[in-house]
Amino acid sequence: MLDADLKSQLKSYLEKVVQPIEIVASLDDSATAREMQELLQEIVLLSDKISLVERRDDKERKPSFSINRPGSDIGVRFAGVPMGHEFTSLVLALLQVGGHTIRFDDAVIEQIRNLDGDYVFETFISLSCHNCPEVVQALNAMAVINPRIKVTTIDGGVFPQEVEARQIMAVPMMFLNGEHFGQGRTSVEEILAKLDTNAGARQAAELSKKDVFDVLIVGGGPAGAAAAIYASRKGIKTGVLAERFGGQVLDTLAIENFVSVTETDGPKFAVALEQHVKQYEVDIMNTQRAVQLAPGKLIEVTTASGAVLKSKSVILATGARWREINVPGEKEYRNHGVAYCPHCDGPLFKGKRVAVIGGGNSGVEAAIDLAGLVKHVTLIEFGAELRADAVLQRKLRSLANVTVIVSAQTSEINGDGKIVNGLSYTDRNSGASHRVELEGVFVQIGLVPNTEWLKGVVGLSRHGEIEVDARGQTSVPGVFAAGDVTTVPFKQIVIAVGEGAKAALAAFDHLIRSDDVAEEAAAPVAIAA
The missing domain is CATH 3.40.30.80 (Glutaredoxin)
Structure with a gap:
């Protein structure tokens, strides 16, 4: 064997x-x-x-x-x-x-x-x-x-x-x-x-006792990890506050376009990120979710557990999560027929009928993968045509057990009170309503930035992304941002890493030009004779 x-x-x-x-x-x-x-x-x-x-x-x-x-x-x-x-x-x-x-x-x-x-x-x-x-x-x-x-x-x-x-x-x-x-x-x-x-209260108390950081990075994905490495290499006190180290990468199966790494998968890549960060003097505070940012001479970040951390500068790298379709039945049947990871949950639908919502690369790839496991796949796309790469569309349309429906707006995920048994959609051309009998729905319509906790504090785009300049600076002095959570186009791992490094360098530049550092630099220096 x-x-x-x-x-x-x-x-x-x-x-x-x-x-x-x-x-x-x-x-x-x-x-x-x-x-x-x-x-x-x-x-x-x-x-x-x-x-x-x-x-x-x-x-x-x-x-x-x-x-x-x-x-x-x-x-x-x-x-x-x-x-x-x-x-x-x-x-x-x-x-x-x-x-x-x-x-x-x-x-x-x-x-x-x-x-x-x-x-x-x-x-x-x-x-x-x-x-x-x-x-x-x-x-x-x-x-x-x-x-x-x-x-x-x-x-x-x-x-x-x-x-x-x-x-x-x-x-x-x-x-x-x-x-x-x-x-x-x-x-x-x-x-x-x-x-x-009682662990949460104990952790919060311990976190609140920590000394002031020079730079506190909120988020442990590729952008946050790169920022931590670059900041620590400057010899400044660096902390990483992460809900889960690795971030969205942990939910990625194959990575084949990170320069110099021919092929790997998300969990392996996430482990490598954390191991690299741990080579430096970085205070990693895992399983901690930030819920409030308070600007000031010392910027305060409050966690869901009640801890308050202080830092001279902050880098926001909170990334993004799966976007929901927000229709009746989605939340009710999550993990009872509604899923977001075809690689993880696909085998549980073997021999059954499923739908994939989303006609971009992720949606079409999911439909192709599922077609080899399930009885039938119905792909639902809101637009008039699929948005996936041409090579993926050709593969999809070659599969006998796949039906593609375009110009369709999902209106409800149906169920019997326990599990999913169908999906309802509206034909956007005719206005007619239709129902598809099935046992599972995989939502693949992209990502939404994790910025709800920042509304009214830093400038956000109409899509909820943090607005940054060429240096990663936000609308708040001393607060920088990097990765998928920002307005920087093209949400790719390699781009997030570069943006994280840039934000760390910009934060360091901000620190050396601040009043405290300037005063320290101006202090008399004893010169040995």
């Missing part, structure tokens, strides 16, 4: 295992069980510290397997065969159960250890989901740190009856002690914030 190169790499990783591991496989007669058995038998041969027990008469989900540390309560479970994006999760689980160091901050590890309660997590994933591994790996590591936390990762494609029964139409989907806990890409800090209800 594993090719020679993969076996060689895995064998070298497993040399880091320091404690015995027992894998207990719960098997049935399915093809997936045979595939799982083959994978586990191959893994056991790669390390003398790993043993395998096969069972068919236990009461666990079948097929599934647990990775346990003998003589302890430490273990994690996979229901399904964790290949694809989840193979890394499998490798990390083996290493961590086997005693290898878990790379969390000491404070996070201590917070996990101190959780008081019994937590049983079930996480539904798809193997093509690039957002799922972060959740799986976070929960697995938490279970190794605190044995009162039990986790099972469930491949929805292997257990469709459970997916149907729990009405799961988006992944990753987390359940805690049988109740819905959350969905979507979620970091360990975000999980802890929901479990440890």
